[in-house]
Amino acid sequence: MKIISSYLSKTQESSSLALFRLGFGFLMTFSILRFWLKGWIKTMYIDPSFHFTFYGFEWVKPVGEYTYILFFICGLSAFLVAIGYKYYIAIITFFLSFTYIELMDKTTYLNHYYFVSILSFLMIFLPCNSSYSIDSFIKKKSFKYSPKWCVDSIKTLLFIVYFYSGLAKINRDWLFEAQPLKIWLATGSYDLPIIGSTLMQQEWFHYFMSWGGMFYDLLIPFILLYKPTRIIGFSLVVFFHVFTAVLFPIGMFPYIMIISTIIFFSSNTHEKILKFILKPFKNTIKKTIEIDNIKIKKNKFAISLISLFFVVQFLFPFRYAIYPGELFWNEEGYRFSWRVMLMEKRGYTTFKVVDNSNGNSFFVRNDEFLTEFQERQMSFQPDFILEYAHFLGDHYNNKGLNDIEIYAESYVALNGRINKRFVNPKIDLLKEKRGFNSKHWIIDLNEEINYL
């Protein structure tokens, strides 16, 4: 108890949090802008007539043309976070709007969006505006120190992201078949100059990258935590993420990780970086009175909440263990667990509607309801298949077909395996409830891929 309490009263220079806030805020502003300019708000959220929702969050839907306003609010709050103006309102707004956006349609689910969501949730409880911020300028006082646990909590989250994605790579396909990297490097990276048609085609290189990637993910948090290896660690971070950014269409993720891992450096370094970046505002910053220590309100609520948050973060990725069947095939408990880039998975799924009133049956043309992107995501993910089947059920009920059954014709290819039937074609999906119960209607892969 004593140890905990003395740890909680330890302090660290606020510049670490300030730099992190600045980097995160501007990166998010840019992210939102990029998403907007690519036209994805329209194609992902406005054009589709149907949206795949997260179970329990069916009420979170795009709001038509107002979705643009939602993105605007999200981008603006990210900017306010960056400059540290009305920080708490800004970060709460950012957390809510960003999370709302991610919950609108799970077709666009990415692990790093989830990372941004929970990181911004965490930041609600961190005094990131206590120095180098507009807030501190307006109040004319900044705090030189803030609690050490604040910076540590960000490090812990990054630790989880790397370490767990390393753990997830300990699986048969990744280590002993070098899949899916083998496919992605050999055929997906063909157009890289020089190495595309040479190095990327070498089998040893596929294994080297797979094993290297696993060790990198497992070890990098330690390498960053340990001061003597920190510079090497950060160079590896930059090299690795830039390399993957060149190889794969992974958007903002590499940059988010590069900027985030700067947190592992000392406050001294952060201070220097801030001084360098903020040179033009040197005089303004001087006008604020620097107070040595932050008034730590012993915020028991925040600390308990964050402790609980991390307990959940540590345990949640293991929830798959309560489900039978192969995780990579059934995908029960697959998301929100830092399982990234582990699968080249594609499916082909169509639905047969049987009208019991006259015995007729017909197949659904998915393109009537889904965009190409949605159809592709739906075709190999069981929860999508079930939700869509229920949507079709409702759709045809409304059209006056009241006594119907819906069956899926579904085939999935995973990590280079020949396609295999995915959904039991004899099961009426309308009789299967959505939820967290095990999906017995998936046909077993009968292979073990996941090890842990």
Place this chain on the structure above:
Amino acid sequence: MKNLFNFIITSCIIFSFISCSSDSDEDIDQIPQFDRSSILKNYADNIIIPRYSDFQSEVLKLKSDIENFTKEPNIVNYDKAHNSWFETYKKWQHVEMFNIGKAEQIMYLNTINTYPVDELRINNNINSKKLDLSNENDWSCQGLSGIDFMLHGVEGTKEEIIEKYLTDPNYSDYLNNLIEIISNNTNTIVEDWTTNYKDTFIQSSGNSNSSSLNMLTNDFVYYFEKGLRTNKIGIPVGYFSGGNTLAEKVETYYSSKNSIQNVSRDLAAEALIASENLFIGKSSSGSTGPSLKSYLDYLYSSNVNENNLSPIILNNFQKAKIAINELDENFIDQINNDKSKMLNAFDKLQSIVVNMKTDMLSILSIQVDYIDADGD
């Protein structure tokens, strides 16, 4: 501790540098390289351009036969025009899948083979002497499917149809206009391929969304699923519409309906052969070259894919051919008399679609859509 870490890191870095610099030189000799632009070159030189040229000459012949028929509407000229139309339609099956480059820009596919046609709108166009058919509502009023209606559907029998052309010059004008549009568009496309597009096409062998190999493969799979499987078989047999068959939605409906000639099965069979030819890289003269199949074979031999995919796909092509050849020459009759055979043919085509969309696109890393993926 510190030394251990430094040792691991340094050795990793050294190892990666050594392996990058030395092995890549040596291994080039050991593992034969696959040049993806060789697929594109073979496709352009031996399939796409020759097939377009074939189609172009057939269109020219059809054009002169239609001119002759409209000048002198009689049985002999009629049969000539009809035969050319059928030959042209057959050649079309070999190019419909190349909805790329200029063809995509000018909506070539839609202007040539949209069916069923809009009879009411065509009749309005004829009577109002409308010649500009660039509006997308007019896609179903033109093309080879439009000519099907004009040559075989404006009346119930050959004699009555000829009579129509003898009495109403508007019909002649409309028909001539249709073949004129096809001819002009085809010339544009052939010229583009032979002058500048070919080089652009061959060089773009990468993996981006605008690379030729990705676009062509996506177009090919899309065509096979929609143009061939869905349009020729699925929709008319009622696969998507409950128990209701929609025989009036078959390709070349009027020629079959009015018993001019039963051609729907021949066209479907031709389209299947054309698809197989593209997959295996087979030219019209029968020689084969680098193709999607040989790329899959290479990936199998170089261990990227542990499954030998192309024999599976070819076997499914074989089954589909048998299923289509078992059908009645006249799809309307087949649908009305025994739709189970049509459904069987659909299933056989479907299994190829599954192969292509799951196994093949997966191994070739060809994306259907382009948006951020998860990073690591």
